[in-house]
Amino acid sequence: MILETFNKNVRDCKSVTINTDFVIVGGGTAGVCAAITAARKGTKTILVQDRPVLGGNASSEVRLWILGATSHMGNNNRWAREGGVMDEILVENLYRNREGNAVIFDTVLLEKVLAEPNITLLLNTSVYDVTKSGDHKIESVKAFNSQNSTEYNINAPLFCDASGDGIVAFKAGASFRMGAETKEEFGEAFAPEKSYGELLGHSMYFYSKETEKPVKYIPPAYALKDITTIPRYKAIGKDDKGCRFWWFEYGGRHDTIHETEEIKYELWKVIYGVWDYIKNSRTFEGVENMTLEWVATVPGKRESRRFEGLYMMTQQDVIEQRKFDDAIAFGGWAIDLHPADGVYSELSGCTQWHSKGIYDIPYRSFVSKDIDNLFLAGRIISATHVAFGSTRVMATTGFCAQAVGMAASMCIDKNLKPAEILENGEIKNLQNELNKIGQSIPNVPILSTSNLVNQAKLTSSSTLSISEIPFNGNWFNLSISAAQMLPLKVNKNYKVRVLVKAEEKTDLKVELKTSIKPENYTPEVILESQLFNLEQGEQYIDVEFSNTLENNQYGFITFLSNEKISIKTSDNRFTGVLSVFNGVNKAVSNNGKQTPPDNIGVDTFEFWTPHRRPEGKNIAMEISPAIEAFEVENLSNGYVRPGKTVNAWVADINDKKPTLKIEWDSEQELSEIKLFLDSDYDHPMESTLMGHPEDIVPFCLGNYKIKDVNGTVLFEKEDNHQTINTWHFKQKHKTKGIIIETEKSQTHVPVSIFEILIS
Template sequence: MLVEKYSTKERRNKTLEISTDFVIIGGGIAGVCAAITAAREGIKTVLIQDRPVLGGNASSEVRLWILGATSHMGNNNRWAREGGVIDEILVENMYRNKEGNAVIFDTVLLEKILNETNITLLLNTSVYDVEKSNDSNIKSVTAFNSQNSTTYIVNAPLFCDASGDGIVAFKAGASFRMGAETKEEFGELFAPDTAYGELLGHSMYFYSKRENHPVTYRPPAFALKDITEIPRYKSIGKDDKGCRFWWFEYGGRKDTIHDSEEIKYELWKVIYGVWDYIKNSGEFDDVDNHTLEWVGTVPGKRESRRFDGLYMIKQQDVIEQKTFYDAIAFGGWAIDLHPADGVYSKLSGCTQWHSKGIYQIPYRSFVSKDIDNLFYAGRIISATHVAFGSTRVMATTGFCAQAVGMAAAVCSKNNILPKEVLDEKYLELLQNKLNINGQSIPDIPIKLSSNLITSGAVSASSELNLSKIPFDGGWTNLGTAAAQLLPLTAHTKYEFTVCVNADEDTNLDVQLRSSANAKSYTPDVLLETSMIKLKKGEQHVSFSFNESVNEMQYAFVTFLKNEKINLKNSTKRYSGVLSVFNGVNKAVSNNGKQTPPEGLGVDTFEFWIPQRRPEGHNIAMEISPAIAAFDAANIGNGYVRPWGATNAWVADLEDENPKLTISWKEEVALQEIKIFFDTDYDHPMESTLMGHPEDVTPFCVRNYTIKDSHGNVLAEKEDNYQTINSYRFDTPIKTKELVIEVSHPSKNVPASIFEILCV
């Protein structure tokens, strides 16, 4: 029994002081990815999160799906899902949680953090103060946990502010911006005026469900009474839920930091008023049994402070796909701005403009200009308001934060400051270590000298020569124009044969298209057009092109719209090959073509997008000469996904026991073997709500064995579903040969590997 008598002295909370290598403030997706990356490099890391769960806007408290460059498969960014830790998390979540349950996703994140012995996790702990050792260095942060009534003082040589509002950077005195720049400051033609508003607001979501009996709803007194106050109220659907109501947004005219509670109450007013409208207005059929299952208690915040780094990303960097010597990641979400009046605005809920492809993001935007030992991560990085409209989304912030975690490891191991990583030797080290872990920085492959495979010879039991995509599927109607995206060889003239079924005599218009940027997938270059006369009924037709691509790149064999024609498709799927359609995806402002007003600094172009599985079959065709882009020579080239080429070894589907063999003239000592499989970087893997057609992507090799030159089994795996499989040996393995025996994922999908890394 504890009895403590009255005291006139002020009592103090229990206080714990922690010293560590690296402190991350903010346990959203950015903080989680930074912490895991640093911890796996041996860096003692403290992750401080002011909420009871991890994930920030992706958590069960808010329930926003994670997205990035893939943009719901609604843009031209092929194979653009972010790699590394964020990929590992999303692949794991799809395997366990393909239905998109936000509570299950909480456990995926928590497990990932708890599995890392180098991470100390402080949940329910709010940082409220900073101590500096001098004007430009942070010594410690002070935080309070209301659940255990404990104050923490955390000391470290390096800090990362991933807190969303930038509490540490703000308290430390770092320079920041809040609001929108003028067009004149950076020449950004999309910069909004005051009528549109300078800040994005908060959103709040709700879930409903159907009971097996009638449910009465009587709204609280604070609920919105007049639904017509919401100009878009006719867009409300009775079965919509969660982040499909992203446009329930408010607060862009307010201080999105200090007015957050007021903004939250207004959003509650809207949600409970909307539910009253759905249940009691008489405008909706079959809602008697509907009940309100969940309403968010924490609004999803989009924007507040943005802090000045060593470089500020701007509109032109995104739209023109600028390259940077210090690139550490890529972005690809549209520049996505919202009217400040949010749900009460008469304007569209957002204005989105896409670039023609992904763009590089520089390391300098994550390094504080003012505080020497401070990184930024998440939505507070150094970007203008316009560029922030693209960089702010969670898959991008998590992806970029991996670079912060790795940079912290480089700093810690070499006793340098964040800005000193820009020295050439450290920058190359950072980029290469990121790529070895799946980062896929555009145009920067894994250094060949990092991989012992490059000193050996790689051979395969078979290699796919794509001469035929079999005519064994259903039919695709050309009510929407379609194209087969294929990796073609430079200066090669191809002939194609397809199977069509015409409702009547008509013409089939075919085109060969490519991209002006050889590493992009916007078919903005028309190489050749041909017209084929069809008779009514089913028939095979052949056509050839005299024009060709000038370098190895993807091209589009394009079939223009004609709803009287059906194209035969195939059940076979191949790594690095897919069909695309000149389709519409209104969720990301895709109406088939982007046509911005003049003077906005944004390109006009068409969208050619895939369909989600189980749809999206390849177009059946014969191809001459056969496409030879899947050979074993791709292993060791440093790329771990399609980028201008397939970069994959793909076995022949008729090969019953496919295998890769790596041979060395002299015996080598292997400390680690890392294999990069195909988990379909084109699939967005939204973390919540949407759901997915499968728990493992159809391209992923499930079963394989690794043997040495004597036939000894070094590793064996069944039911793999992850992108990267790593095996590290306590004692180096000495061998002159590695043999990787793989099984085809299915009868319709041949086995493939993007890269094997041996060190």
């Protein structure tokens, strides 16, 4: 029993002082990815999260799906899902939770964080103040946990603000902005006028479900009475739920920090009014047994403060795909701005303008220009309002924050300030360390000196050569144009034979297209166009192109739409080879072609996008000369996903037990072996609600053994589903070579590996 008598003084709460290497404030996707990355490099890290769960807007409290450069597979950014820890989390969630249950996703995030011994996690803990040891240096942060009534004083040499509203950077006095810049300040033609609004608002969602008997609904007094005050009310569907109602947005004309509670009440008013409309307006059939299952209690915030770093990203950086020497990640979501009036606006719920491909994101945008030991992460990084419209999305913020975690570890190890990473070649070291964990910084390979495979002789039991994509699939009707993407070689004249079926005499137009930039996948250049006169019925057509590519890059053999024609597809799938379609994806403002107004600084181009499995089959064809892009030398070229070419070794599809041998002239001491596998970087893997066609990507190598040349089994894996497999030797192993024995598990998919990294 505890008995304490009256005390005339104010009592103090329990107080705990913690000294650590690195403090991250904010446990959204950015904070989580930064913390895991830093911890795995040995950095003692405190992760402070003011909510009971991790994930921020992706958590079960808000339930927004995680997206980034893949953009629901609705843009031309092929193989663009974010790598590293962000990929690891999404792949694990796919394996455990392909249905997209937000509660299960909470457990995936929590498990990942708790598995790291170098992370101390403080949930339900709100940072409210900082102390400084000088004008430009933070000494500690102060936080309070209302659940255990404990105050924390956390001291560290380095801090990262990933809090969303930027509480640490704000309290520390760092320069920030709220609202949109003028067109003139950075020359951004898409900068919105004040009449459009300067801030993106908050959103809240609801889930409904079907029960076994009728359920009545009496709305609360504060529910919206007149549904017609929502201009888009006719877009409401009785079966829609969760973040499909992303456009339930409000607050863009308010202070999105200090008026958050008022914004929340308005969104509740909308939600309960919408449910009243669904249940009681007699507009919908079959709603008698439906009930509300969940309504958000926390709004998902889009925008508030943006802090100034050593560089501020702009619209031009995104649209023009500008290159940066200090690139540490890539983005690819559209510039996605919303009207300030949100759900009450007469305007479209969002205006999205895409670039032709992914773009670089520089390290400098994550380093405060004012506070020497402060990193920025999440949506508060140094970007204009327009560029923020792209960089703000969660897969991008998590991906970028991995660079912060890695940089923090380098700073601790070498006693550097964050800005000093830009000096003495340290940025190259940062880029290489990131790429070794799967970052895939555009046009920056893993350094050859990092990989013992570059000193070895590589041989394989077989290598894929595509002279035919077998004619074993179904028929695809060309009601929309279709194209086969292939990694083509420079100065080669390609010939293909395809099988088509015409309902009557008609014409088929076939084009060979490619991109202006070899690293892009926007087929904007027509190299050649041919017209074929078809008879009724099935027939082969031979297409021989006289024009050639100027670079080794992907080409598009396109078959233009004609609903009277169907084309034969294939059940065979290959790493780095896919079909794309000039269709429509309304979720990301893709109407088949981007046609922006004049003078907003955005390009006009067509969208050619894949279909989700099990659809989106390759187009069956014979190909001459054969596609030779899958050689074993790709295993050490430094790239761990397709780029200008496949960048993977792929075995022959008939090789059921492909084998790789890596041999050195002299004995080597091995510490680690890392395999980079194909988890289909083209698939977005939305974390919540969406649902996916499988729990293990069909390209991903599942079963393999690693032996030394003497036949000793070093490591063995069964039923793998992860992209990166890392094997550590307890003691350095001496050998002149290793053998990797793999097992083909998919009938129509050959074994593939992107990279083998041995140190």
